[in-house]
Structures are given as structure tokens and as C-alpha cells.
Amino acid sequence: MSTTEKFYLSVDGILEMFNSLTGHRITHPVLQSTALVQVAPQHPKVPNISKAGMGIIKTVTGRWRDQDKRVVASRSSSSGSRQDSTDRLPKRSMDLLELGLIKPKNCHRIVVLGAPNVGKTNILHRFLGKEFEERYEPTSEDFHRKLFHIGGEAYQIDLLDAASERNFPAKRRLSILxxxxxxxxxxxxxxxxxxxxxxxxxxxxxxxxxxxxLKHPARIPTVICGNKADSEAPRAVRRCEVTDILGDDGAYFETSARDGTGLDGVFGALANLGGLPDETSPSRHQIISIPTYQSLCIGQRGKRGSRTRGIGASCAAMDPLARRPSFTSDLRLVLRSSTTHKKSERCQIQ
Known part of the structure; x- marks a missing residue:
């Protein structure tokens, strides 16, 4: 064999050599530095690894074996009479429509819009049963899913806070649609x-x-909040101005996300305009865990007369894994809505 040349190879280079020898595709954070190895340029597919390179590979595999042993030991020690709570959480978002546990008419999306730093996030927190947060952090985009079980029926309310879309007209238009x-x-x-x-x-x-x-602007189910009613700063907008400008275009409430003033009226109006039960308001139901809710819905589906109203107390659960549907899914939803009213016509987002 001719004289070999020395190269400093990155982590990916070491992994490629290891993969070629073992036949396994692996990555691991232990390899965070470079190593000095020797490679024969005449045989690029089967590199000649130096002792230093082989030592690194042996060290890595040894650490993996030790780590696997520690993981097994920790699992066996924790699996006693009480199962860890995280093991009981669902592995994916719970889409009731996809699971066949909800009627399409009971799926509803509320889109929240407004200027920055007006209290949108804290109003949503109140609806979700969370506490007011004093510190302000600009919201890029929040998507929440609250699941309800009311009168023997399941409801799914998606809440989209599209704060970051002010500078993206097409994206905002899709959210609106x-x-x-x-x-x-x-x-x-x-x-x-x-x-x-x-x-x-x-x-x-x-x-x-x-x-x-439509030939004329549509009448939209809208609730308008004049927030920060508790603020000591001088008012820049009076109620009479709002009602004169808005007219009958929406229900208007003056609210305080800090102390909860007016929010019951807001949530009740959202339910009424959306054709949802009054029990979707935060003060009208109890919060349960998502595993309990899932068991409730699945158990209810297996019974005859599951559509009978008045079964059990009104309850709700937050889906901790909920993520906004892809833009492709939203676009399909818009196109489907468009063809429902006018067949063979397409909806233009931009």
C-alpha cells in the first residue's frame, strides 16, 4: 500500500467510516469534535482508519451501551405501583374529526386579530383557564385546541392567534378565510x-x-374587545365612538384581561355567534385531563343512545400537542367552503 495522507475529518466523516464498516446508519451527540484519522486515497470506499479513529469509535459504542443500561435501569426502577404521568399522555394531537368522535358541524375555529400589545394572548389564556401573565412577549403565532364534552356531544374549538401575519397579507387572508x-x-x-x-x-x-x-360585504360573526379597561392611562377611544363606527357589525365589550372584567360576556357572545353551547364559556364547565377526556369520548361512542343529551357534567380538556394544520390543509378547507356555495369556482388567496 502506498503512503497514506492525514486529514482532519469532521463528525460526519467519522460516522461515514463507521457506517461503511458496520452497515448501520447512526448519529449521536457524543461525537462533538474532530478526530485525526488516516485515510487511503486509493480506496475511498473502504478507508484505512488509524488507531486514534478506532479508539474513538470504540469509546462511542461503549458509552452507548452504558447509556442503554442506565435507561433500562431507570425505567425498571420507576415502573412500580404508580405509572409515570407522562406515559399516560397521548402520543399525538387528538383530532376528534379524524377519529370519528365528533360531527363536522361541532368543529369551530376562532381567529384572533389585533395590533401588538393589546392583550390578545391574555384573553386567550382566560378562555383556556390559564392565569394572566404580566410580562409581555410578542406572539409570533399561537394555536390552541380546546375539546369539550357537553350534553353527551363532543365539540372541538380551535383558537388561532395570528399576530405575526400583519406583514404577510396572503397568509393573513388565508387565516381569515x-x-x-x-x-x-x-x-x-x-x-x-x-x-x-x-x-x-x-x-x-x-x-x-x-x-x-356575494355582491355586498358579508355580515361576519365578530366580537370586538376594547381591552385594558383597568388601565390608569387616559382613554383614547370612547364607547360611543366604537358603537357609532361599528354599528351592527359586531358585538362590543370593554374588558380587562388582568382582572377578568367583561370576559364572560365576550365568551358568551363567541358561543352564541358560533352556534356553540353556552357551556363552552370557561365558567360553565370543569377542566379534566386529556386522557380522561379521551376515555370519556371513546366510552361514550361505544354506547347506544350516545347522542342523548344531558349525559354527565359539562367538561373540557386542553390538547397539549395541538399544532396549526398545514397551509395545504387550510387551503383545501377554503376551497371546499368555496365550492359549497358556488360550484366549479376557485378561491383566490392572494
Whole structure:
């Protein structure tokens, strides 16, 4: 064999040599540095590995074996009379429609829009049963799914806080077109935030009218919040101004996400406009865990008369693994909605 040359190879290089020798495709964070190995350029497919390279590979495999032993030991020690709570959590998001546990008419999406720092996230937290958060962090995009069991029927409410879409008109338009009900939020001490809500309302009406092929702007189920009613700052927007400008375009409430003022009315109006039971309001149901909810729905489906109302107390659960559906799925939803009203016509997002 001719003289070999020395190269400094990256982690990927070491893994490639190991893979060629063992026939396994592996990666592992233990290999975080480079190693000095020798490779014969005449035989690139079967490299000549130096003792240092072989030592690294042996060290890695040894550590993996030790780690596997520790994992097995920790699992056996924790599997006593009580199972770890994380083992009981679902492995994926619980889509009731996909699982056949819900009627399509009981699936609802609420789209939340408004200027930054007006309290949208904290209003959503109140609906989800969470506490008010004092520290402000700009929201890129939040998607939540709350599952209800009311009167023997299952309901699925998706909440989309599309805060980051202000600078992406096409993306915002798609979010608007997928919404069933809209929650528009402005701050009572910020006139510009109210002006943005007025613009949003016009955009929503125009987008829905185009989707449904209407000659006039559509009437949209909308709830408008003038938030921060508890603020000591001077008011920039008065109630009479809001009602004069908005007219009958939406239900208006002055709220405080901090102390909960007015939020019961907001959640009740969202339920009423969306054709949902009043028990979807946070004060009208109890919160249960997602495994309990899943067992309840599956058990209810297996019984005759499962559609009988009045079975059990109203309850709800948060889906911890819920993620916003892909844009492809949203686009299909929009196109399906469009063809329902006008066949053979397509909906243009942009």
C-alpha cells in the first residue's frame, strides 16, 4: 500500500467510516469534535482508519451501551405501583374529526386579530383557564385546541392567534378565510390599535364576500374587545365612538384581561355567534385531563343512545400537542367552503 495522507475529518466523516464498516446508519451527540484519522486515497470506499479513529469509535459504542443500561435501569426502577404521568399522555394531537368522535358541524375555529400589545394572548389564556401573565412577549403565532364534552356531544374549538401575519397579507387572508368566528382586540388607551381593528373588519368582510361570491360585504360573526379597561392611562377611544363606527357589525365589550372584567360576556357572545353551547364559556364547565377526556369520548361512542343529551357534567380538556394544520390543509378547507356555495369556482388567496 502506498503512503497514506492525514486529514482532519469532521463528525460526519467519522460516522461515514463507521457506517461503511458496520452497515448501520447512526448519529449521536457524543461525537462533538474532530478526530485525526488516516485515510487511503486509493480506496475511498473502504478507508484505512488509524488507531486514534478506532479508539474513538470504540469509546462511542461503549458509552452507548452504558447509556442503554442506565435507561433500562431507570425505567425498571420507576415502573412500580404508580405509572409515570407522562406515559399516560397521548402520543399525538387528538383530532376528534379524524377519529370519528365528533360531527363536522361541532368543529369551530376562532381567529384572533389585533395590533401588538393589546392583550390578545391574555384573553386567550382566560378562555383556556390559564392565569394572566404580566410580562409581555410578542406572539409570533399561537394555536390552541380546546375539546369539550357537553350534553353527551363532543365539540372541538380551535383558537388561532395570528399576530405575526400583519406583514404577510396572503397568509393573513388565508387565516381569515378559515375562520368561523372572529375576535378583534384593541386597547382603550391606544387609538391606532382601534383604527387597525376597523381596517381588519373591512378586510374580513371583503375576504368572506369574495369567498362566498356575494355582491355586498358579508355580515361576519365578530366580537370586538376594547381591552385594558383597568388601565390608569387616559382613554383614547370612547364607547360611543366604537358603537357609532361599528354599528351592527359586531358585538362590543370593554374588558380587562388582568382582572377578568367583561370576559364572560365576550365568551358568551363567541358561543352564541358560533352556534356553540353556552357551556363552552370557561365558567360553565370543569377542566379534566386529556386522557380522561379521551376515555370519556371513546366510552361514550361505544354506547347506544350516545347522542342523548344531558349525559354527565359539562367538561373540557386542553390538547397539549395541538399544532396549526398545514397551509395545504387550510387551503383545501377554503376551497371546499368555496365550492359549497358556488360550484366549479376557485378561491383566490392572494
Amino acid at each position: 378559515t375562520g368561523d368566528t372572529f375576535l378583534l382586540v384593541f386597547s382603550l388607551d391606544d387609538r391606532d390599535s382601534f383604527n387597525e381593528v376597523c381596517e381588519l373588519l373591512d378586510q374580513i368582510k371583503a375576504a368572506k364576500a369574495k369567498l362566498l361570491k
